[in-house]
Amino acid sequence: MLWLALHFHSLSLEVFSRGAAVPEPLAVVEKQGGRTWVVACNDVAEACGVRVGMAASAAQALADDLIVRRRDLSAEQESLAGLAVWAGRFTPSVSLDPPAGLLLEISTCLSLHRGLANLLKQARCGVGEMGYAATMACAPSSHGAWLLAKAGIEKAIRDPARLEKIIVALPVTLLDQPSTVLEGLEKIGAQTLGDCLHLPRGGIARRFGQALLDELDLVLGRLPEARAFFAPPASFERSLELPAPVHDAEALQFAARRLLPELEGYLTLRQAGVQELELVCRHERRNNTVIKLGFAKPTRDAGRIQLLLRETLGRTRLEAPVHTLVLRASLVLPLSASSADLFQKSREADGDLLLERLRIRLGKDAVYGIETAADHRPERAWRPARGPKRAAEANRHRPLWLLPKPLPCHDGRLKLTSGPERIESGWWDGGDVARDYYVAEDRNGAQLWVYCDRVSGEWYVHGVFA
């Protein structure tokens, strides 16, 4: 077993700040005992003199433009769940350690990610892209890895003996025990885990309960551990609260990008691709703006999604400032593993991307394929096609150009070169035609497809043999 622990030490701040490109002074406060205290603040706020443990009013006095937010535990929980979804891109065995920890069992997926060093690099990159920060550590036991991560010791340890050597120097305050136990340990002079391990086990169990012993054993991997793994949600919908209302699409794009790694993780876990995405912009006292993104084929490539997002947002005019952004995968379809991408010709992938880009700028209906339709009436014998299939009933007697509407023919010097072909059809749906079609040549040498309406006897041009 090899566990990777991620400790998101600034999660309470990041749930508010990660949507902003430029950090602004921010402090998160919590009400305790009738007063409001600063429980976390970012570097910018710290530079103004704000400190953790300060009264909220004092912090506000130090920095005028300080953004003060009440700690939002449910947002943190949601963020952690989002992170777990993202972590699904590495391994299906992801376990939550609320309020700010993730534990990943990675021994089985190392070769998939080309080694531990590479996996750690990818994880660090991904965490940064989403606007979080984490300390990471690896150890043979999940509790061990978690202790290292919490202590800020960013090491990858595979050998249990080496783990023990490092663990013994850690302070007991890192343990997940009630404060009475921690105080008791301090009273008897046990400051590090090493001190605890030297004490007789029977005595510890009597004095502090079996729970402390069990935790120590779990850290050292002496007890088998049972962890509940995270089950990914059935649908993908993630919201991101923006620190300040945003008016320009550029800043919105930055925020939306924060959510893409989670989407990618979700799609990897589900072995699926997204075909339709919705970006919902929530405004104050206004209806939401919904921006839809459609893909030619299901995809899970964050780079591609990002490209389309950029182009779409570049063409979107926001009517009001946005305070919250929601990314929703509205159509998720199974994608047959990554081997599909491996053998797929790159030109085909480029082709899908081209169509998506054209559709964004020109509109959905302005870019289409064509196919034949089973109808004798020439104007109904073709139709725009959207899916991958095309009906293609070849007919050698048809012109390459069809006029969108038959034009009355005033030219008296047409030379009929072949025909007639009689077409009588459509009496059942009111669009009945009775026509004799000819190929004709006009005096400029152009080949036309003309017909004589058998009801009115008038002549029309209906196509061009280009």
Next chain:
Amino acid sequence: MTAALKSVLQHPGIWRGNQRAQTAEDALPTGFAALDELLPGGGWPRGALTEVLLARQGIGELRLLTPTLARLSEADGWLAWVAPPYVPYAAALAAVGIDLKRLVVAKPQSAADAWWTAEQALRSGACGALLAWLRAADERRMRRLQLAAETGHTWGVLFRHARAAQDRSPAALRLLLEPATEGLAVSILKRRGGPVSKPVVVALPQAGVARRTRRAAPVLSLVHS
């Protein structure tokens, strides 16, 4: 001729006035031997712009291209038709062997969008060929298209009115089409590697013939009331 001179003349960088240019650029055979003979590399230039100038539609300008389009549609890559003047007719396209799965039509609202679309299609490298009917051409826009075609290594065909024949153009190949009794007369206004003086007449497949005309007198007088 001395041996030394011969070896110099064999150098690929040397072009002699009496031969057509040997281009490194690969060419797409047109399907008409008489035309291939005159085109550098023996066909349509891939990765460059081809300008087709004609006074009016319907003289066989598409039939000149369909053999190449049909062959390109066997490979992957789109055949993009940007801002066609009429409806590309599915049954006829299928009849000349074009795989409709490869065909995509774009109908931009404005001229600016149409130029943009053509450029994207050429640049992406996702198209085997781009056919475009664009208005408001100027040299800057044309140059952009030519560069995009080079970048995407795509054959770009631009249909323009014959009166543009006098304009300067960055296109690698410029053809002027005129109807002829036995097909289509193709004059090469510009090609890589020197001018051609005489137009070549290309025998196109006949348009829509299948049925014999039953009438003896083919001349009809259409008098519109």
